[in-house]
Structures are given as structure tokens and as C-alpha cells.
Amino acid sequence: MILSLFDQFLSPTFLGIPLISLSLILPWLMYPTLTNNWILNRLSSIQLWFMMAFTKQLMLPLNYNGHKWSLILTSLMIYIMTINLMGLLPYTFTPTTQLSLNLGLAVPLWLATVLIGLRNQPTATFGHLLPEGTPTPLIPALIIIETISLFIRPLALGVRLTANLTAGHLLIQLISTAVMVLLPMMPVLSMLTMIVLFLLTLLEIAVAMIQAYVFVLLLSLYLQENI
Template sequence: MNENLFAMFITPTILGITTLPIVMCFPCLLVSKPIRCLPNRIQTLQLWLIRLITKQIMIMHNKQGRKWAMMLMSLILFIASTNLLGLLPYSFTPTTQLSMNIGMAIPLWLATVILGFRLKPKVSLAHLLPQGTPTPLIPMLIIIETISLLIQPLALAVRLTANITAGHLLIHLIGAATLALSSISMTVSTITFTILFLLTILELAVAMIQAYVFTLLVSLYLHENS
């Protein structure tokens, strides 16, 4: 029987009950918790990274937007740790599920839109109609801009899902090829294993980059509306 390539993306269950909520709690294990007054090297590195990323994301925001700093940092840490945890053997990556990513993207996007209409409704409505638009094109452009606004959370979710899923599939295929070639030619199998090792390193970078991109886009939506 041929193995289903997409079997690793099926939500794990125990006795018919999904274990996704439990899996989503595992990323906190990757974060070192202080157990003494002075932080160790890992905790110092984590604090340095958090401060650096916070500075990069929040530098464009005003006082109103900087209130979101804690939420945005929690978001990027959750997505990055979830992506990294999914690269471990016999694990599951929740961010490969489009439903979960949409569930993260829609509330965040909707909160930024509501914030924009509450703080500066005229500017938010002005985004739907570019300045200097010819009168005959006004209805069409309003429809186009409204559609582009509504698909922003879908674009966020699909981007994260597609990148994580593609990388996992590629690792799975090359890993299967390495095992199959090991009984045929050790030289070719070694080359394939080297490619698999380099791809795994690339996926580690992609896991963190996609978390940063997702959070940065949410931050940009917030900047436009705050």
C-alpha cells in the first residue's frame, strides 16, 4: 500500500477526540523559564531576541499602536515555536492547518480594521477610494479596494499554510527518496541525505521567517489603522 503524502497533515486524534489543543500547548516547552534571579545564557539570548524583534516591529507605531506590543510578541513566539516544534520527528505542526491560521488571522485583522474605523473613520474610508480617481471609475475602484481589504486575512493564512506545508512535503519526499536509494546506491543516498540536511536547516529559517512575516503584516495593518 502506498503511503499518503498528506497523512502527516491530518489532525491527530485519541479515541476520536482531537489532540490539537494539547499540541498547541507544547511550544511553551521551548521557552526557558527563569528559576533563579540571574538569567542563564539561553534566557539572556531569548531576552535579547525578544527586545530586538520588538524594536523592529514596533518602531513604526505611535503610542496607540504600541499597546499591541505584548500581543504581537506573543503571536510571533507562538507561531515560531509551533513551526520549530513541527520539525521534530513524530510531531504535528498546527500551522499546516488552514482553519487554524484563518482563526488567527481573521480576529487580528478585524481588530485592526475596527480600531481604524473607531479612531479615524474618515481616513479608513478614504483608503477605499484612491485620491484623483476619475468619476466613472469610482464604483469599480470602491468594489476592488473593498475586496482587497476583505481578502487580507485569507492571504495571511494561506501564505503561512502554503510555506510550512510545502517545506514539510519536500522534506518528506527527500527523506523517503534517501531511504529508497540506500539499498541501491550509497553514494547517491549520501548526496540525497546531504540535500535533506541542508533543506532541514533551510526549514528552520523558514519557520522563523514565516512567523516574523505573519506578525509584521499584522503590524502593518495595525499601523495603517492606528
């Protein structure tokens, strides 16, 4: 029973070939490519409006140098959100439940923000390791603590996304299993449990979108500290 609960988080294979690559490529096929036509269809117009609104909201606290990251951050948010939402469909696989993938996204982008800070303003970047007004005896301890917290940031990004999606999928599978087991024995209780399952599914749709936004928002905050 325990193994069957976690089988959904195993990378699917076919003839020994991992199919996670298809899961990573498929989200980009869900969005239409914008053309140079003056008149766009409704889907393209909604897509363009969403990207403009999100980019404006995300880049608002950043200065001009940070606006160079608008394309990659917006693309990353839409990509992660699409993967999360597609993973809620039956018989699908969610790549963002894999910690290795999330760390593969978080570590390079976090490291890029740190390197930008070291190149453009090294004094301010190192200054973040020691809060202003720190008593002299506490300086060595605080530097060590701030350094550890700096290197924990990418791990926190990856673990947060993985844990939220994994917990949600496990709850959905547990409650759906309870619905199927209770249906022949206690139909009324099974119907009530199905209502809970429906509400949980709505919550997980919201979590899938919010976690993608939080992932990118934290990256933009790290960028804001280093530009």
C-alpha cells in the same frame, strides 16, 4: 502513496480525542518564566534580549497608540515560530499546517485592526478604499476592488503560512523517501540526495522563522494603516 504523503497533516487523535490541543499548549512550556531575581540565567537573558530586540524592531514604524499591541504581537510571533520549528522534528504534528488554525489567528486580529481604524479615524479608513486622484468613471470599480482586497487580507495571511509550511514538509518527506529507496540500490546517489535533504532542512528552519515574522509584520502594517 498519495494518502500517506498527506497523513502527516491530519490532526492526531488518541482514543478518539484530538491531540492538537497538546500541540498548541506545548510551545509555552518551552520557555522559562522570568522571575524578579536580579541575576538571570543564560537562557532567560537570551530570551529577554530577543523579545526586546524584536519588539523594538516591530514597533519602530508605529506611533504611540500602536505600542499597546507590542505584547500580543511579540507573543504571537514567538508562539508561531516555536510551533513551526517543533513541527520539523520527527514524529511531530504542526498545527500551523491547518488552514482553520491560521485563519483563526488571522481573522480576529485583522478585524481588530479594522475596527480600531473605524473607531479612531473613520474618514481615513474609508479613504483607503479610494486612492487619491482617481478618475470619476473608475471610482465605483476601484471601491469594489479595494473592498475585496481588504477582505482578502486575512485569507492571504492564513493561506501564506499554511502553503509554505505544507510545501516544505511535503518536499522533506518526498526527498527522505527517495533517500531510503535509493540507499540499497545506489548508495552514492542516495548520499547526494541526503545532502540535498540536509540543505532543504536548513531552508525549512529559516522558512519556519521567516513565515512567523512575516505573519506578525503584515499584521503590524495593517495596524499602522488604522492608527
